[in-house]
Amino acid sequence: MVSGYGGEPILQGVDIALEAGRIGVIVGPNGAGKSTALKSLFGLISLDQGRVLFDGTDITLVAPDKRVGLGIGYVPQEMNIFPSLTVQENLEMGAIIRDDDFSHVIDQTFEIFPPLKDKRYSEAGQLSGGQRQMVAIGRALMVEPRLLLLDEPTVGLSPAFVQDIIERITSIARSGVGILVVEQNARRALEIADTGFVLAGGKNLYTDTGENLLNDPEVARSFLGG
Numbered sequence: 535m536v537s538g539y540g541g542e543p544i545l546q547g548v549d550i551a552l553e554a555g556r557i558g559v560i561v562g563p564n565g566a567g568k569s570t571a572l573k574s575l576f577g578l579i580s581l582d583q584g585r586v587l588f589d590g591t592d593i594t595l596v597a598p599d600k601r602v603g604l605g606i607g608y609v610p611q612e613m614n615i616f617p618s619l620t621v622q623e624n625l626e627m628g629a630i631i632r633d634d635d636f637s638h639v640i641d642q643t644f645e646i647f648p649p650l651k652d653k654r655y656s657e658a659g660q661l662s663g664g665q666r667q668m669v670a671i672g673r674a675l676m677v678e679p680r681l682l683l684l685d686e687p688t689v690g691l692s693p694a695f696v697q698d699i700i701e702r703i704t705s706i707a708r709s710g711v712g713i714l715v716v717e718q719n720a721r722r723a724l725e726i727a728d729t730g731f732v733l734a735g736g737k738n739l740y741t742d743t744g745e746n747l748l749n750d751p752e753v754a755r756s757f758l759g760g
């Protein structure tokens with residue numbers, strides 16, 4: 535993908551590939567283009583060059599809302615919940631494109647995120663940071679996506695909540711949903727990654743299994759804090 539916001543492209547030829555049901559983790563320094571890569575995959579910004587394939591189909595020109603219909607969920611880095619709506623209403627908003635009975639999906643979401651069940655009728659804005667992230671992810675799950683794009687789901691969370699969210703990401707993937715997640719907690723996230731992508735300056739620097747990246751001294755020194 536080559537893409538940006540007008541002017542010089544931010545992504546200067548980034549490749550991201552993920553097999554169905556797997557976990558991909560994108561790491562890299564601030565401003566590397568991680569969020570831009572997710573926005574490009576979801577179609578929020580259009581590509582100057584390159585293409586996006588989903589299940590072998592070229593979706594480069596498909597609008598984001600149509601990508602949701604195809605089975606791609608996206609949780610942005612910021613402003614990803616409706617704070618004045620209840621947890622239940624947030625989840626229902628996620629299902630707005632559905633015209634079938636989705637109550638089983640709400641139940642599944644409460645199984646993945648039990649704390650949300652107790653807070654079901656609370657305003658989402660009143661929840662803890664970790665629980666708000668659960669609402670955001672839960673909302674994206676309401677369309678039963680096959681691929682979930684998560685932009686920094688653990689940002690601002692205390693270490694215990696970081697681990698909690700990362701473990702829940704693993705359980706979502708085990709249920710068959712592919713996940714591509716951007717993470718600042720690079721070490722923790724690479725531990726669960728089938729594939730890790732290290733981006734810097736709008737380019738892929740390294741692409742390998744999470745394990746290999748964690749064991750690469752060069753990657754560790756430059757991007758994982760030693």
Ligand SMILES: Nc1ncnc2c1ncn2[C@@H]1O[C@H](COP(=O)(O)OP(=O)(O)OP(=O)(O)O)[C@@H](O)[C@H]1O
Nearest residue numbers: 539544562563564565566567568569570571611716
């Ligand atoms: N809406 C925008 N308009 C113009 N430039 C933008 C916009 N969003 C991001 N950029 C620029 O694109 C570059 C990459 O930003 P991006 O948000 O993709 O980085 P990132 O890797 O997600 O960083 P962070 O770790 O801080 O979230 C930065 O130089 C940023 O200033």
Ligand SMILES: [Mg+2]
Nearest residue numbers: 568569570611
């Ligand atoms: Mg970002």
